[in-house]
Amino acid sequence: MLKERYGPDIRAVTLPSANAGCAVVEPVELSAVTIRVGAQGERRKVELQPPATLACEMAGAVGAWIETSVQPLARGHYGQDLTLLRVGGGHECRRRNRRAEGKLSEHATGRALDLFAVVIGLGATRVSAELARPAGHEPFLTALRQSACGAFMTALGPGSDAAHADHLHIDIQQRRASSRFCQ
Numbered sequence: 001m002l003k004e005r006y007g008p009d010i011r012a013v014t015l016p017s018a019n020a021g022c023a024v025v026e027p028v029e030l031s032a033v034t035i036r037v038g039a040q041g042e043r044r045k046v047e048l049q050p051p052a053t054l055a056c057e058m059a060g061a062v063g064a065w066i067e068t069s070v071q072p073l074a075r076g077h078y079g080q081d082l083t084l085l086r087v088g089g090g091h092e093c094r095r096r097n098r099r100a101e102g103k104l105s106e107h108a109t110g111r112a113l114d115l116f117a118v119v120i121g122l123g124a125t126r127v128s129a130e131l132a133r134p135a136g137h138e139p140f141l142t143a144l145r146q147s148a149c150g151a152f153m154t155a156l157g158p159g160s161d162a163a164h165a166d167h168l169h170i171d172i173q174q175r176r177a178s179s180r181f182c183q
């Protein structure tokens, strides 16, 4: 299903049996998503570097966000197509903000992803918009964060706290009050 939608670079993986709380539902590894661009329905591959292991549900949310928000924003701001996302920390069995105590991170269940940079275009016109070095890319990065806030339950980036100074954390954590958490 996910593969049919977003292409051949998504593969089901088997993870070693996890500690309680760190089980991933239907884990998949994404090394790229193939998205539709333009009105003619051309398809284009957007790489994830390094490949991320995510719960299937999160992988679908990430694919949809890339296709319906990040690619149109790349076109709108830079007039070029999206080529690559620099990511980190898909599935990782750990607590929030890598503390020794406290709640498990959404990364533990593969329902979170950290984004460090968005690469747009190829060759001489290639642009890399980095969350840690926003200079010159503020309008795009602001729009990116706003779109992430709409697409996910949590979107935390630089300025929210020290743990998110250099990346945008997105996750699909269920919240009791169905409120989103975006900073």
Ligand SMILES: [Zn+2]
Binding pocket: 089, 107, 112, 113, 114, 169, 170
């Ligand atoms: Zn994170």
